[in-house]
Amino acid sequence: xxxxxxxxxxxxxxxxxxxxxxxxxxxxxxxxxxxxxxxxxxxxxxxxxxxxxxxxxxxxxxxxxxxxxxxxxxxxxxxxxxxxxxxxxxxxxxxxxxxxxxxxxxxxxxxxxxxxxxxxxxxxxxxxxxxxxxxxxxxxxxxxxxxxxxxxxxxxxxxxxxxxxxxxxxxxxxxxxxxxxxxxxxxxx
Numbered sequence: 001x002x003x004x005x006x007x008x009x010x011x012x013x014x015x016x017x018x019x020x021x022x023x024x025x026x027x028x029x030x031x032x033x034x035x036x037x038x039x040x041x042x043x044x045x046x047x048x049x050x051x052x053x054x055x056x057x058x059x060x061x062x063x064x065x066x067x068x069x070x071x072x073x074x075x076x077x078x079x080x081x082x083x084x085x086x087x088x089x090x091x092x093x094x095x096x097x098x099x100x101x102x103x104x105x106x107x108x109x110x111x112x113x114x115x116x117x118x119x120x121x122x123x124x125x126x127x128x129x130x131x132x133x134x135x136x137x138x139x140x141x142x143x144x145x146x147x148x149x150x151x152x153x154x155x156x157x158x159x160x161x162x163x164x165x166x167x168x169x170x171x172x173x174x175x176x177x178x179x180x181x182x183x184x185x186x187x188x189x
Contacts, residue, residue, distance in 0.1 A: 111188070112136065112164045118182035124163060127156040134163050142178070146170045 113122070116135030120126035124135035132139055134155030138148065143155045146169040151162040158166075170178055176188040 110164070111186070112167055114186055115167075115176075115179055115182050115188075116160075118185055119179060124160045125156050127154070134158065135160060136163055136167050136179070138163070138166065142170065146173075 112135075116122050116124060119132075119137040120135050122135065126135060126137070127133050133143070136155070138155040140154060143149070143166060146166050148155060148158065148162070148166040151166070152158040155163055155166070176183040179188075182188075
């Protein structure tokens, strides 16, 4: 019996919701005339509109008089509708100069020393078995993907300076995103 009551209550709520929302939906579907500002109308030397606003009338099997290729859809004007005049549009490319990123604040010899202190406690030979190696905790794939293989097979086998060279290559492509927690902690961009 409780299942029957539950179904009855849900049906009543659904019917009640539809009866409340239906008039609102019908009102929102009513056409509203568009206001056209005079300064947006076409200028005297603008080309005439090619076609009126319309609806799709069907598929055309051959090339039409307007030059559409076979299989294209052609527009036909709706009765009683007017198309607004067309104005030529040109794209303008603007160059926006962004302010240079502020230099990161760090306390050590370099930002890389600070990152290493955060990532590995400053141990440039770190190999804890977590799949990340060296002072900056590179994965093996990232290390080789950014040129580390020319120094050593694994990052923890490379020197501090060699790890920084690979880190600079990585930072040039991805910024400080590969070190998310320490990036936030150190306030890096």
